[in-house]
Amino acid sequence: MREIHIIGGGLAGCEAAWQIARAGGRAILYEMRPQRRTPAHKTAALAELVCSNSLKTEQENSAPWLLKEELRRLGSLLMSIAARTRVPAGHALTVDRELFAAEITRAIESERRIEIRREEVTSLDLERAWIIASGPLTSDALAAEIARVTGSERLFFYDSISPIVDAETIDTSIAFRASRYGKSLDGSDDYLNCPLDKPQYDAFVDALLAAQSVPAHIEQDQCQYFEACLPIEELARRGRDTLRFGPMKPMGLIDPHTGRRPYAVVQLRAENARAGSYNLVGFQNHMRFGEQARVLRMIPGLERAEFLRYGQVHRNTYINAPALLTPALQLRTAPNIFFAGQISGVEGYVESIATGLAAGRAAMEDPPRAFPRETAIGSLCAYVSSADARDYQPANITFDLLPKLENPPRDKKQRHAEVCRRAVAALDAFLCAHV
Ligand SMILES: Cc1cc2nc3c(=O)[nH]c(=O)nc-3n(C[C@H](O)[C@H](O)[C@H](O)COP(=O)(O)OP(=O)(O)OC[C@H]3O[C@@H](n4cnc5c(N)ncnc54)[C@H](O)[C@@H]3O)c2cc1C
Numbered sequence: 001m002r003e004i005h006i007i008g009g010g011l012a013g014c015e016a017a018w019q020i021a022r023a024g025g026r027a028i029l030y031e032m033r034p035q036r037r038t039p040a041h042k043t044a045a046l047a048e049l050v051c052s053n054s055l056k057t058e059q060e061n062s063a064p065w066l067l068k069e070e071l072r073r074l075g076s077l078l079m080s081i082a083a084r085t086r087v088p089a090g091h092a093l094t095v096d097r098e099l100f101a102a103e104i105t106r107a108i109e110s111e112r113r114i115e116i117r118r119e120e121v122t123s124l125d126l127e128r129a130w131i132i133a134s135g136p137l138t139s140d141a142l143a144a145e146i147a148r149v150t151g152s153e154r155l156f157f158y159d160s161i162s163p164i165v166d167a168e169t170i171d172t173s174i175a176f177r178a179s180r181y182g183k184s185l186d187g188s189d190d191y192l193n194c195p196l197d198k199p200q201y202d203a204f205v206d207a208l209l210a211a212q213s214v215p216a217h218i219e220q221d222q223c224q225y226f227e228a229c230l231p232i233e234e235l236a237r238r239g240r241d242t243l244r245f246g247p248m249k250p251m252g253l254i255d256p257h258t259g260r261r262p263y264a265v266v267q268l269r270a271e272n273a274r275a276g277s278y279n280l281v282g283f284q285n286h287m288r289f290g291e292q293a294r295v296l297r298m299i300p301g302l303e304r305a306e307f308l309r310y311g312q313v314h315r316n317t318y319i320n321a322p323a324l325l326t327p328a329l330q331l332r333t334a335p336n337i338f339f340a341g342q343i344s345g346v347e348g349y350v351e352s353i354a355t356g357l358a359a360g361r362a363a364m365e366d367p368p369r370a371f372p373r374e375t376a377i378g379s380l381c382a383y384v385s386s387a388d389a390r391d392y393q394p395a396n397i398t399f400d401l402l403p404k405l406e407n408p409p410r411d412k413k414q415r416h417a418e419v420c421r422r423a424v425a426a427l428d429a430f431l432c433a434h435v
Contacts, residue, residue: 001026004363006131007121007142009033009046011078011349012341012356013133014104018077019360021113027360029108032120038137040161040312045101046108046116047078051161052279053100054269055082055093055350061417067350067376067397068093069420070427071357074377077107078353089190089269090179124149126334131359133340135352136316143317146343149334150324162284163292164277166306170268175301180252191269192278194301195255195262196248204298205243208236211291214312231285231311247282266299277308285311316394321345323389327370327381328362329355338363345384347394354380354397373403374426 002025006013009031017027034044041048056064071079085099108114122141124130126149134142175192196204211233235242244250248264255262268278280296287295289310297303321344324331329344331337339345340359341352354377362368371378379401387395395401402419409415 002129002364003028004129004131004360005121006030006133008133008135008138008341009108009116010133010135010341011047011049011352012135012344012359013131014047014108015076015078015353015356016131016133016340016360016363017108017114018111019075019357020364021111022075023361023364025113025364027114029114029116030121031116031118032139033118035118036120036139038135038139039315040137043101045098045105047104048101049095049097049349051284052269052281053087053094053097054089055095056348057091058093059091061413061420063376063397063399063402063416064350066420066423067354067380070375070377070423071350071354073424073427073431074357074361076353076357078104081107087270094269124337126336129336129338129363131338131340131356131363132343133352133356133359134343136318136342138317138343146319149337150319150331151333161309161312162282163280163296163307163311164309165268165280165302166308167270167276167278169304169306170278171301171303174257175268176256178253182252191267191281192301193253193255193262194266194268194299195250195253195258196264196266196300198263200298200300201244201248201264202240204295205236205240207295207298208233208287211287211295214286214288232283233285233287266302280311283311287311316342318343318345318394320389320392321384322387322392325385326368327378327385328365328368329359329381329384330362330368338368342394345392345394346380346396348396351380351395351397355384372426372430375423375430376402378426379403 004020004025004027006017006027006029009029013029017029020027033041040050058065068079081100081103082093082095085095085103087094087096120139123145170192175194178193179190235246244264248266250262250265253265267281269281270278292310293307297305325339326332329338329340338359340355344355346352346355358377358381370381373379373382376397380397383395383401399416399419405418409418
């Protein structure tokens with residue numbers, strides 16, 4: 001029986017282990033928590049979500065939907081558990097994070113072809129087959145070993161997580177329930193919205209700009225933010241209106257108290273099924289905790305908010321994938337080693353699950369096969385293995401990663417629908433050909 005050693009019981013590692021077990025192999029899954037912690041994980045559970053509880057939109061014919069749809073067709077464990085642990089949040093696939101992690105842990109623990117070893121891996125025996133899925137917070141010793149084996153330097157940049165408040169401490173006589181443009185998963189209004197008028201917005205931006213930050217761990221000029229995850233104070237520094245056109249945009253929202261669109265809005269999304277806590281959407285920041293409490297309580301409706309978690313800044317580790325990997329996520333110089341998840345050079349929960357699934361399947365094949373280029377999963381792996389290695393940036397799934405249509409419809413919606421239809425057909429054909 002083929003035996004694969006997987007480092008990291010996160011999103012990618014759990015999905016990879018499941019795929020190996022499904023394909024008749026044996027997976028040995030190493031997870032260093034709880035003995036060794038990371039700066040972001042809070043529990044010992046496998047597949048813990050470290051920040052938002054959203055797996056992005058389920059709007060049909062969008063790129064994030066397509067990737068999830070392909071994963072469902074490929075028998076993804078994590079997608080099936082996401083469906084079972086879903087909480088209402090407009091068009092987004094949002095999960096109860098505790099239930100999600102608990103169910104995945106239970107499924108992996110009870111699969112007899114998977115053995116879990118709660119230990120840190122610090123060196124790689126090159127005689128064995130490996131999937132490295134140790135995530136953005138890979139332990140230092142393993143990162144050094146990866147640098148040795150790949151011959152390349154580690155790459156770092158800052159990333160950040162958003163604050164969570166206790167639902168009972170939100171003033172709902174000010175914060176109103178609504179989803180943008182009335183779009184909602186089940187007809188209810190899933191978000192709480194804190195409205196700001198112009199003087200309130202200006203005062204908030206001033207306070208944000210003046211607030212004290214946590215001291216940087218590395219020099220500011222070495223600090224690259226992933227553009228989709230910028231801290232709010234960095235956005236505020238880019239211009240007075242940048243927040244109003246970004247995470248604080250009021251589009252599609254009417255305040256029932258005034259009958260008008262607010263000048264700016266802070267959206268709060270339920271964190272769990274009971275809506276006992278709310279996440280400040282897009283409010284990742286790296287202010288000192290005391291400063292966060294003071295500045296964020298200036299937001300109307302949050303004057304007495306209790307913070308269950310503050311925004312934070314963390315390291316991100318990823319390899320220079322285009323210089324190192326094949327489209328099957330295999331290390332070119334050491335074919336026994338595969339990479340998956342954030343460390344393989346993708347960004348995002350679902351992208352991490354997708355590369356976990358791809359690496360798990362590929363590791364069981366001889367020779368490992370890449371997914372068709374027309375599919376979202378195939379395009380993600382193609383990007384990872386063939387983008388420009390000189391200035392590599394991790395990618396979320398977007399339509400521009402997929403090949404262009406030969407005769408594209410002019411209408412964007414039709415174009416996207418056609419790309420999705422082509423992707424699903426290519427995946428179905430690929431699966432039929434390899435039964
Ligand atoms: C602070 C932060 C916030 C983020 N927020 C979001 C977000 O809101 N939405 C989003 O889509 N993406 C987010 N990401 C990006 C990314 O999608 C997630 O980090 C995701 O969890 C990556 O999945 P993974 O499986 O690659 O890594 P992880 O889920 O982190 O799993 C890796 C596992 O490997 C273990 N490990 C590490 N080193 C070793 C070792 N040497 N031996 C054994 N085990 C080891 C870790 O303990 C961990 O459990 C965030 C990343 C960070 C760092």
